[in-house]
Amino acid sequence: MPTLICPDVLVDGTGAAARRHGCVVIDDGRIAFVGTRQELDAVFPKRHGWEEIDGTGASLIPGLIDGHAHLTIENKDDESYPGTDAPREAIALYTLQAAREAMAAGLTTLADCGSIGDVLLYVRDAIDQGAVVGPRILAAGPSVTTTAGHGHYLGIEELADNADQIKIAIRKLVFRGVDFIKIMATGGASDPPTNRYREQYSEEEMRVAVEDAHRLRKRVVAHVNATQGIVNSVRAGVDALAHCNWLGPEEGSVVYIPEVAQEAGEKGIFVDLNVFATLPRIADRDGEVFGWEGPGQVEHRFDLIRDMERRGCKSYFSSDHMGRNIATFPKALVAACHTLKLDPVEVIFRVTGRAAEGIWLQDEIGTIEAGKAADLVLLNGDVAESIEALCDVRAVMRGGRTVVQDGKWVRL
Ligand SMILES: [Zn+2]
Structure with missing residues (x-):
């Protein structure tokens, strides 16, 4: 009925x-x-x-879509997290609870951008098969990264330091059943020795990753903090730029390159914007902005993303939250709505229709x-x-x- x-x-x-x-x-x-x-x-x-x-x-x-979450990874201050080195069974139980709490908060779809081993694939399948009620999950599985690169400690069997190793990593991940590929094109904030101000992969290596993933019908999300990583990823034609901070090679500078934003727009590349991190003023968080041609001043990273959108990019809001903290994403959206002075309908659009397009599920949700x-x-x-x-x-x-x-x- x-x-x-x-x-x-x-x-x-x-x-x-x-x-x-x-x-x-x-x-x-x-x-x-x-x-x-x-x-x-x-x-x-x-x-x-x-x-x-x-x-x-x-x-x-x-139903809300979080296009960038990390279900299996530790949420700091969460004593219920068993630890990244805990048995995978223990991590799976925590992961399932985190997924269900997110759904109770209205998040009916989670795209996980980097998880431990195959844990999340089993959780995803248990939900899909009806063994347990939970959100729709798209899993990248472990991220593709270099030896000692950003996130290398997250149960990755195949670290990838060159084009051939990138291909092997992607092929094995796809064979194991991941839904899309997450590749660390630059270092990251959570592990400072990886140097988030520089690229991890060359343009050519990124191109190999994109070609092989696309051959296997998988979307490629590139983690990009540094401008050089954005350049390499855009030239290679990735599907989404995660974070998209435009950080210069030295700490304290933001280097925006309008021509690269233009190329990203012409290629229809999405920006996966982790909304919570964009709320502080860019001058306080990332530093002085270079390369901006206006209009006005850059107050938040979102202003750069708006400029990318004027050039044809599309962006969705995501949390980049971990574990049970993902359930607080709606609160971050409320904060973003106020700080960035957006219409609530636009905020909702960026975590529903637009996000569905960004994760290639626009025909379904x-x-x-x-x-x-x-x-x-x-x-x-x-x-x-x-x-x-x-x-x-x-x-x-x-x-x-x-x-x-x-x-x-x-x-x-
Ligand atoms: Zn992330």
Whole structure:
């Protein structure tokens, strides 16, 4: 039997303005209809036996997508984390709990950008096979990185120091069942000796990675802090630039190159913007900005990303949070909405429709449109007026079934 929801506010995830008093019909796990009350009555005059979910005082949005999370990795200050060296079984249990807590917070899809061993692949499969209720997971598995490179300690069997080793690593990862490839094109902040101000791979090495991953139909996300890593990744044609800090070769400088942003735009490259890290002012966090041609001054990294978007790039917001902390992503989105002075509908778009496109799932999820999977979140209040509603979840639906209601699991 179909299910009907008529929320006071409908934000459909396409970026379109909120609709008042729309109606959504769910049938067999998918969205069967979206329209007004009158259209509903015209299309479905008889609704005998239908289930109806009360949408009074609520906003309906697509299930949120976190396009960059790390489920298996330690969240600092989290005493429940068993440790990266713990038996994989212990990490798997923690990972499952982290995934479920994220879903209860409204995150129905998580793209994990680097995890320990094959742990996450088993968690993903257990959810997909119906053994346990959880979010949709896309897993990169262990990242591709160099000896002693960024994240090298995360259970990576095949470290890759040159083009041939990159190919071997990617081929083995794909064979093991990863959904996409994460490659560390520069060093990273969490392990300072790797030097986040410099590239880890040359343009040619990045090109080999992209060609081989694309041959195997896998998306490539490049971790890029340093400008040189952005240059190499853009020239090589990666699918998404994660972080995209544009850091100069020495600490304290930001080096933006409009021509490279232009090339990224022409290639349709996405920016995976870890929103929490972009909230401090760029001058305080990253340093003095060079290469900016305007308009205005660069206040936040988001201003650089906006310029990239004017040149054709698209960006989605992600958390880059770890473990059980991923569930706090909606709070970070609320903070971003205020700090970056964005419309709540735009914030939602960047973690639903836009994010779905960024992770190559736009045909399946991300918007409330007929034919899409019914991954939906019902929020108390008017989220288009007040973004705070994002943290006040009334119900979470996955594949048309309510899994969490008023903070309690109704399907285990
Ligand atoms: Zn990350």
